[in-house]
Amino acid sequence: MNGRFLLQVIGLVAVFVVALVLEIAPWPSGFQSFKPSWLILILTYWILALPTTVNVGTAFVLGIIWDLVIGSILGVHGLVLSVFAYFVARYHQILSNLSLWQQSLLMMIAVFVIRFGIFLVEMFIHSAVFDWKDIFGALITGALWPWGFLLLRKVGRRLGLN
Amino acid sequence: MKPIFSKTSPLGLRLFLAVTASIMLILTDGQTNTMIKVRSFMETAVGGLYYLANTPRTVLDNVSENLVDTGKLQIENKVLKEQLREKNADLLLLDQLKVENQRLRLLLNSPLRTDEYKKIGEILTAETDRYRQQVVINQGRQEGAYVGQPVIDEKGVVGQIISVGEKSSRVLLISDVTHSIPVQVLRNDVRVIASGSGRSDELTLDNVPRSVDIAKGDLLVTSGLGGRFPEGYPVAVVENVSRDGSNYFATVTAKPLASLERLRYVLLVWSHEEIHKYQASSPEDVRNTVQQRLANKERGVDTKKALVTEGNENSKENGEKDDIAIPENLPEMNSNDHQVSPEIQEHREED
Numbered sequence: 001m002n003g004r005f006l007l008q009v010i011g012l013v014a015v016f017v018v019a020l021v022l023e024i025a026p027w028p029s030g031f032q033s034f035k036p037s038w039l040i041l042i043l044t045y046w047i048l049a050l051p052t053t054v055n056v057g058t059a060f061v062l063g064i065i066w067d068l069v070i071g072s073i074l075g076v077h078g079l080v081l082s083v084f085a086y087f088v089a090r091y092h093q094i095l096s097n098l099s100l101w102q103q104s105l106l107m108m109i110a111v112f113v114i115r116f117g118i119f120l121v122e123m124f125i126h127s128a129v130f131d132w133k134d135i136f137g138a139l140i141t142g143a144l145w146p147w148g149f150l151l152l153r154k155v156g157r158r159l160g161l162n
Numbered sequence: 163m164k165p166i167f168s169k170t171s172p173l174g175l176r177l178f179l180a181v182t183a184s185i186m187l188i189l190t191d192g193q194t195n196t197m198i199k200v201r202s203f204m205e206t207a208v209g210g211l212y213y214l215a216n217t218p219r220t221v222l223d224n225v226s227e228n229l230v231d232t233g234k235l236q237i238e239n240k241v242l243k244e245q246l247r248e249k250n251a252d253l254l255l256l257d258q259l260k261v262e263n264q265r266l267r268l269l270l271n272s273p274l275r276t277d278e279y280k281k282i283g284e285i286l287t288a289e290t291d292r293y294r295q296q297v298v299i300n301q302g303r304q305e306g307a308y309v310g311q312p313v314i315d316e317k318g319v320v321g322q323i324i325s326v327g328e329k330s331s332r333v334l335l336i337s338d339v340t341h342s343i344p345v346q347v348l349r350n351d352v353r354v355i356a357s358g359s360g361r362s363d364e365l366t367l368d369n370v371p372r373s374v375d376i377a378k379g380d381l382l383v384t385s386g387l388g389g390r391f392p393e394g395y396p397v398a399v400v401e402n403v404s405r406d407g408s409n410y411f412a413t414v415t416a417k418p419l420a421s422l423e424r425l426r427y428v429l430l431v432w433s434h435e436e437i438h439k440y441q442a443s444s445p446e447d448v449r450n451t452v453q454q455r456l457a458n459k460e461r462g463v464d465t466k467k468a469l470v471t472e473g474n475e476n477s478k479e480n481g482e483k484d485d486i487a488i489p490e491n492l493p494e495m496n497s498n499d500h501q502v503s504p505e506i507q508e509h510r511e512e513d
Binding site for chain 2: 023024026029033055056064065069070071072073074075079082083086089090119121125126127129
């Protein structure tokens with residue numbers, strides 16, 4: 001049983017490492033706003049799947065690592081992600097009973113709100129301008145949700161997590 | 163039944179803790195020395211991610227390098243050889259001018275210009291926070307990089323290092339909103355400060371009085387004030403000057419010379435004192451790297467010859483150049499000078 005638990009932890013960590021790598025993977029410079037938020041997508045799935053183990057704490061740690069990796073001030077993404085994780089974990093029963101397309105609609109709104117939240121925190125620290133093209137990135141993340149969901153569920157089943 | 167002392171604390175409490183911790187972090191990040199050290203330690207821990215994210219590109223680069231057709235390579239080789247010959251001829255003159263400049267400065271009792279040691283670094287990732295202008299390079303503490311080190315490319319100043327990990331470090335570009343660089347107009351030595359605007363093609367000059375003689379097309383070079391950036395490196399070209407009657411200051415924007423959006427290779431600059439520091443730690447290492455570079459096949463046979471011949475020339479001139487640098491370091495310095503584009507060399511000669 002212990003070995004299995006270890007395997008599950010390693011599997012989860014690996015999935016999050018992949019998310020972080022995708023987050024810093026090269027992307028054409030003209031289309032920065034179209035980049036989907038891989039980390040938010042993957043984090044949301046795991047909160048919905050395991051709301052008791054993956055929630056605010058994981059989101060906070062992940063947010064800090066995200067800050068480190070993309071070089072923003074420590075705590076910016078941590079703050080926004082932990083608030084987001086709180087709401088998802090709080091209402092996970094309602095959210096996980098929705099159909100896939102409803103979830104992906106909510107995902108679009110969530111990603112947009114998160115990006116706007118990050119902008120607000122940045123603006124509080126120093127001057128920043130919000131790029132409205134970020135909406136497209138949110139739409140793309142939402143559109144990717146069904147595939148992401150199914151893929152991650154497969155990964156979860158393989159690890160025996162569901 | 164739910165246990166009273168459950169192992170997991172309730173969600174609300176966790177959120178409270180996380181939010182408090184985040185706000186504490188935001189307020190303290192970069193403010194104290196301990197935080198800078200902690201951050202550099204964590205930077206080292208996540209450094210591997212950059213290399214991981216970069217693997218697809220490295221693999222693809224290798225594949226495309228292996229698939230290049232020979233004819234193209236031959237043409238390229240020929241062109242590069244010609245360029246190298248021209249640059250070498252220019253360098254002959256430059257060396258002579260350098261010595262002459264030193265002598266004149268000695269006569270005038272003004273401080274001597276010191277030579278810099280440069281090293282090439284490669285960009286690992288430019289995917290950063292959209293509210294920041296930063297890149298990560300593959301040179302870290304192991305290679306002698308330090309916080310505050312100036313970074314340039316073959317066209318102009320790129321930025322400075324703000325955090326150093328073991329194998330990678332983070333460069334703040336001059337176009338970041340939090341970055342400012344002291345510059346002077348090359349034409350008439352008017353000193354101004356160029357601040358980033360958050361856009362990679364624009365710098366703004368702060369607090370320029372309306373009457374100051376500054377015009378479109380002026381070249382801005384580092385003034386060396388502030389002690390961070392060595393004097394004389396080109397930074398930007400003035401693009402727009404508007405003298406609005408209602409404002410006491412002129413609004414001046416400039417375009418950075420370095421191609422900040424398409425950075426691939428950059429040069430790290432060690433000024434004279436730092437060379438000594440760096441060498442004091444490991445003179446053997448420096449010699450080894452020089453030898454490694456000489457043996458390095460990527461540089462091509464022709465470069466190798468050029469380096470060797472240059473080395474001989476330098477050893478001849480060493481008698482005169484005592485005050486400049488340590489002989490074993492010279493070949494490498496000159497080899498890096500090849501990166502300098504013709505325009506900049508003109509400006510240097512004007513200096």
